[in-house]
Amino acid sequence: MTMSDTSEASSLSVRPERSETRRQVMARAIRAPGVLPAATFVLILLVWEASCRVFAIPSFILPAPTRVLGGFGAVDTARWLEHVWATLRVAMTGYFLSIAISLPLSIMLSRSEILSRAIYPILVVIQATPVVAIAPVIIVALGSGDLPRVVITCLITFFPLVVSTTTGLMATPPELIELSRSLRAPVFREITQIRLPYAVPYLFSALKISITLAIIGAVVAEFVAAEKGLGYYIQFSTSMFQVQQAWAGLIVLVLLSLILFQIVTAIQRFWFPWSLPGDRT
Amino acid sequence: MSTAVPAIRFSSIGQVFRTGSGTLEALRGIDMTVGRHEFVAVLGPSGCGKSTLLRLTSGLIRPTSGTVEVFGHPVSEPRDDIGIVFQKPTLLPWATVEDNIVFPARHKTGRVGGDDREKGRVLIARVGLQGFGKQLPAELSGGMQQRVGIARALFMNPDILLMDEPFSALDALTREEMGFELLRIWEAQPKTVMFITHSIGEAVLLADRVLVMSERPGHIVENLRIELPRPRGIDTSNNKAMHDYVGYLRGLLLKRAA
Incomplete structure (x- = not known):
């Protein structure tokens, strides 16, 4: 029997005559998935709560977690849902519009070098423009309503989508393009049957980045001008020094972002499992 | 001569x-x-x-x-x-072995008929991949992947x-x-x-x-x-x-x- 055999056997089987020490039990419990992050999170909350109480930090500077919890009750559920829906509606409309624009644009960019050279610098300029700075200008130009907010969301989400999808479309193995050409297949089938599927992993990494950016875009737009939405609620609460309410709004925003991100991840896992690196079963 | x-x-x-x-x-x-x-x-x-x-x-x-x-x-x-077999198998990672082999038909004409499927099955047998038709390329060894590549090259029955x-x-x-x-x-x-x-x-x-x-x-x-x-x-x-x-x-x- 070799060394590795014995060590493997002892870790796999629980033998009564050599029961685990308390330290070993603890070590195993800590290594269970989710235990460490959850413990860290609880610890942070405890330190936060204790600091607020011990140092008597005013709640308009930093509300204690228990006060933030109370902040959730400041408005009723229907009002919360209204805010969530307002932000979600803008973020999703902007996101899908962005996808609808960036997919055809990526295909055109990947096909024509002239077009790519003509348009790409403009895309970089748009990306280099801080969205927070341009948001007021867009709101003034497009007035109130969802439209300017959707445009702002679009602006912030579409650059990663275009760049990543174009890269994916170009990353197709040249052999498959040669195969396509030797079959004398029409170009649209080269795009739909080879290039686009090959771009799926790239597309999804951009979709994951952009879904969180979409929330940021919607919130930024609400900061500038809105009468509803989580961004509006956070700003309104801070202006009234109801910081615990702002924190509550922030937590809802984070949860919304996380849920949307997980939905995109789940879509990829379910419909495109082959596109996940190292997740091939 | x-x-x-x-x-x-x-x-x-x-x-x-x-x-x-x-x-x-x-x-x-x-x-x-x-x-x-x-x-x-x-x-x-x-x-x-x-x-x-x-x-x-x-x-x-x-x-x-x-x-x-x-x-x-x-x-x-x-x-x-003319059928081409490349240095790397370069199969479509999202398509099964069978779909990869009949890909020339799908790509050239846009559809895969029953006779194409039948041809695909014959080729799977000829390159020794019986029972692997429904697998994805990532589940196969390098040699088996190249067998798929050969079958795909033979699909159009080239001279x-x-x-x-x-x-x-x-x-x-x-x-x-x-x-x-x-x-x-x-x-x-x-x-x-x-x-x-x-x-x-x-x-x-x-x-x-x-x-x-x-x-x-x-x-x-x-x-x-x-x-x-x-x-x-x-x-x-x-x-x-x-x-x-x-x-x-x-x-x-x-x-x-x-």
């Missing part, structure tokens, strides 16, 4: 590529023919333009000078009666099979096994094969004739007929004549490299 039209004929082919920093002469003065159902191996150092020969034959590129003819007709555009170092990414044992598999497939249904390789042993073991190419600009420096009996197998590897061929070709290549 037979008067039959050769499957492939190159007449004084020259190939110059324009690169970022100037021009690159890949081929110079290539004259050669490949007979119908002949198995020709092209041997040479890396970067000598071996793959260019294949791309010229398939019509993917046009020669700078000279003419390429396939069955007596000048090649002026990509031909779909000519172009193979660009198809087994060079495989381990030595699998490589030898795949060579014999290829011979078995080729003997069951003869094709004109142009087989690019940098393995001397592989070239001698498989081919009727070995063309040796020089370093760039590539031209043919030797045209050696391999008179080993067929069918060839493991016994052939131990054949005295086989060793003589290999020895002669190794000497030739090393002398040129020196």
Whole structure:
């Protein structure tokens, strides 16, 4: 029997005559998935709560977690849902519009070098423009309503989508393009049957980045001008020094972002499992 | 000399590529023919333009000078009666083995019919992949992936099979096994094969004739007929004549490299 055999056997089987020490039990419990992050999170909350109480930090500077919890009750559920829906509606409309624009644009960019050279610098300029700075200008130009907010969301989400999808479309193995050409297949089938599927992993990494950016875009737009939405609620609460309410709004925003991100991840896992690196079963 | 039209004929082919920093002469003065159902191996150092020969034959590129003819007709555009097997299998990672094999039909016509499916099943059996039709490429070994690549190249039932170092990414044992598999497939249904390789042993073991190419600009420096009996197998590897061929070709290549 070799060394590795014995060590493997002892870790796999629980033998009564050599029961685990308390330290070993603890070590195993800590290594269970989710235990460490959850413990860290609880610890942070405890330190936060204790600091607020011990140092008597005013709640308009930093509300204690228990006060933030109370902040959730400041408005009723229907009002919360209204805010969530307002932000979600803008973020999703902007996101899908962005996808609808960036997919055809990526295909055109990947096909024509002239077009790519003509348009790409403009895309970089748009990306280099801080969205927070341009948001007021867009709101003034497009007035109130969802439209300017959707445009702002679009602006912030579409650059990663275009760049990543174009890269994916170009990353197709040249052999498959040669195969396509030797079959004398029409170009649209080269795009739909080879290039686009090959771009799926790239597309999804951009979709994951952009879904969180979409929330940021919607919130930024609400900061500038809105009468509803989580961004509006956070700003309104801070202006009234109801910081615990702002924190509550922030937590809802984070949860919304996380849920949307997980939905995109789940879509990829379910419909495109082959596109996940190292997740091939 | 037979008067039959050769499957492939190159007449004084020259190939110059324009690169970022100037021009690159890949081929110079290539004259050669490949007979119908002949198995020709092209041997040479890396970067000598071996793959260019294949791309010229398939019509993917046009020669700078000279003419390429396939069955007596000048090649002026990509031909779909030629199957290509690449160095890497380059399968579609999202498609099953079966879907990868029938992909030429889906790609060329936009649909896969019942007879295409049937053809796919026959090919799966012929390349020895029974029971793997529903697997994804990532679930297969390198050798099995290349079997799928060969089946895909055979799908359009081509007269000519172009193979660009198809087994060079495989381990030595699998490589030898795949060579014999290829011979078995080729003997069951003869094709004109142009087989690019940098393995001397592989070239001698498989081919009727070995063309040796020089370093760039590539031209043919030797045209050696391999008179080993067929069918060839493991016994052939131990054949005295086989060793003589290999020895002669190794000497030739090393002398040129020196």
